[in-house]
Amino acid sequence: MAVNQSIAFVANTSWSIYKFRLYLIERLLRQGFAIYVLAPRDPYTEKFEHLIGLTYIELTHFHGKSISPLEDYLLYRELLSHYRTLKPRLIFHYTVKANLYGTRAAARAGIPSISVITGLGYTFSGEGWLQHAVRTAYRRQLQKSSEVWFLNSDDREFFITRGLVRPEKTFLLPGEGVDAAYFYPAPYQQRTEITFLLIGRLIRHKGIYEFVAAARSLQKQGLAVRCQLLGFFDDNNPVAIPRKEIEEWTARNLVTWLGHTDDVRPFIEQADCVVLPSYREGMPLSLLEGASMCKALIATDTAGCRAIVEEGVNGYLCREKDGADLAQKMVAYYHLPPMAKRQMGIEGRNQVLQHYTRERVVAIYLEKISILRGHE
Template sequence: MPGREPMMPAARSKIIVSTNTSWNVVNFRKGLIEALQSHGYDVVIVAPRDEYTSLISAMGCRYVELEMDNSGMSPLRDMALLWRFWRLLRHERPLAFVGFTIKPNVFGSIAANLNGVPVINNISGLGTAFVRGGLLLRIAKALYRVALARSKMVFFQNDDDRTLFVIGNLVRKEQTGLLPGSGIDLVRFTPSSEARTNPGAIVFLLVARLLWDKGVGEFIEAARLVRQKMPGVRFQLLGFLDVENRTAVSRQHVEQWVGEGLIEYLGTTDDVRPFLRAADCVVLPSYREGTPRSLLEAAAMGKPLITTDVPGCREVVDHAINGFLCKARDTDDLASKMIEFAMMDDASRGRMGVEGRNKVERQFSETIVIAKYMQQIEKLDGLAAKE
C-alpha cells in the first residue's frame, strides 16, 4: 500500500461518517447527521449495504457502499478493507473521518492517518474480544494501538472503558473524551399517559441483539426461578436473531424457550416504543457495555430498569432509585431483583420510572452528545481554515 503523500487541502465542508451497518446510521446517528447538515457540512455515509440503506438518501446524505466482514478475522479480508478505505479517503479528501464500531474505527482510522485526514472515533463498547480475552484480545489491542495513535479525539461511553485503553497504552488520555452514550431524543422517547393494556401481569422485557454476552442465558434461567414463585409473570425478548457474532444465541434455543412457554419472542422492530410502553421493567444482564441504548430509551419512557453492576450498565441505574443493579453472570441475584420488583406496589414502581426519566434528562440527552461532536468538528474546521 502506498505511504502517506502530500495532499491537496481538505474540502472543509465534507464529513465522512462510517459504521458497520446502514441500520446503525438510520437508528443511532440521525441526530448527529442532521446537526452537521444544519451547520453546512456535506455528510457522506460509508457503510455496507443492507435493508436500511435506502433510507440514508432520505436523510440528505450521499451514500458510499463499503463491504465489511464484521464478524470475521481474516487478515486478507481486513487488508482489502483497509485498501478500500484508503482509496475512498484519498478520493474524497474530507475534513474529518468519524468512525463508529470496530472495523471503521480500526481500518478506517489507519487509512485516514495514511491520507492525512483527521479522525474522530467513538468506542461505543469493547465487544466480545474484551469480554472473552485470549488471543483475540491481544490482536484487538494491537490494532487499536495503531489505529488510534493519531486520532484527534477518541470518545468513550464510560470511564471504565477509557481507563482500560489509557492504562493499556492504546490511547493517550489527552486524546479522549466521554459521551453519555449515543444520546436520547427526549421528544421521541417520552413517558406515556396511557394505562398498560394488561395491568394484571408483570412484564419483564429484554431488548438487545440476542447474544450470550448480553446475559440472555441468565435472563432465561432467572425467568425459570421467578416463575416457580410467581407463575403469572411474563418474560419477553426483543432483538435480532441470527446475528453474525460468535456469541450469538441460536434460533433453535429461542424456539425451545418459546415452546416451553417460558418467554415470548417479539422479533425485531424499527420502533421499540410500543414494546417498551407495554412492559413494566426493562432488563439487561449484560457482561459489559458502552452505554446501553435500550436502557436509556426505557428510562426516558419512564420504565424502571434491572441491569448488571458492570461498566456501561451501572452508569444508567442508581440502585433502588430508578431500578436495581445485580451481579453479572449471577442468575440467582437477577431472579431475586426481579422478584423484589414484582412485589413492589404500583406507586413505588411509578416513582422509579419518574427517577429514570429525570436521570436521562440530566445526563443522557442527545443534545449533549451532538454539542460535543460539533465542538470537535468546528475545531478541525478552524484549523483547516488557517492552512
C-alpha cells in the same frame, strides 16, 4: 460546498448509521455540512442515501465478522482510496475495524479522524489470541487518531490503564442520544401481572441465558409475571443464541419472543420494567429508551449499564452472569408498592433529560467539530 465543510462517517453497517446517528447527520446537514457515509449496503441504506447533501458510498470489503488478513488489507485500501478522492475535513470511525483500518487510512491520507469506541464486545472478553491481536492493533492505530471517544468511563479507563491510548486524547460522550419526545413518558399502569422486557440482539453476551434462568425462578415462585424478548437473531455471531432454544423457551412459557421491530415504543409502553443483564455495554440504548418512557430498569453492574442505573432509585443492579441474583432483583421490583414503581420510572426519565438527550449529544459534536477545525 467548501471542502473544509465536509465530514465522513464510517461504520460497519448502514443499520447502525440509521439507528444511532441519522439524527446527528440530519442536524449537520441543516448546519451546512456536506456528509459522506461509508458503510456496507443493507436494507437500511435506502432510508438515508437520498438525503440532500449526503453522499453514500458502499464499502464492499467491510466484513465485520471476518478475521481474514487479506480482507482487512482490502478494506484498508478501499478506505484509503475513498479518503484520498473525497478529502473530507474530518472523519468519525465507529466499531473495531473502522477504528483500526479507517484510522490508519485517514492518517495515510493526512485527514484528522475521531475513533468512537461504542463498546468492547466479545473481542475484548478473555485473553485469547484474538483479544491480544485487537489490543495490539488498537495501541498502534489509536496513536493516529485526533481524539478517542468512549461512551462510558469504564471503557475509557480500560484503554488508559492498558496503555492503548493516552489519557489526554480521550473524551467521554454521554451515549448516542435519546429522542425524549419520541420516547414519551408512558402513563403508569397498575397491573396484576408484571412484564419484564429485554431488548437486544439474541446473543449470549446480552445475558439472555441469565434472563431465562431468572424467568424460570420467578415461575417456580408462582409470581404473576411475563418475561419478554425483543430483538433479532444475529446468526453469524459466534455467541448467537440458537433459534431452536428460543422456540423451546417459548413453548415452555418461560419467555415470549416478540420478534424484531424498528419501533420499540409500543412494547416498552406495555412493559413494567426493562431488563438488560448484559456482560458489557458501551451505553445501552434500550435502557435509555426505557428510562425515557418512565420504566424502571434492571441491569448488570458492569460497564455501560452501571452508568445509567442508580441502585434503588431508578432500578436495580445485578451481578454479572448470575441468573439467581437477577431473579432476586426482579422479585424485589415485583414486590414494590405501586407508587414506588412509578417513582422509579420518573427518576429514570429525569436522568435521561439531564444527561442523555439527543440535543446534548448534538451540541457536543458541534462543539468538538468547531474546536478541531479551529486547530487546523
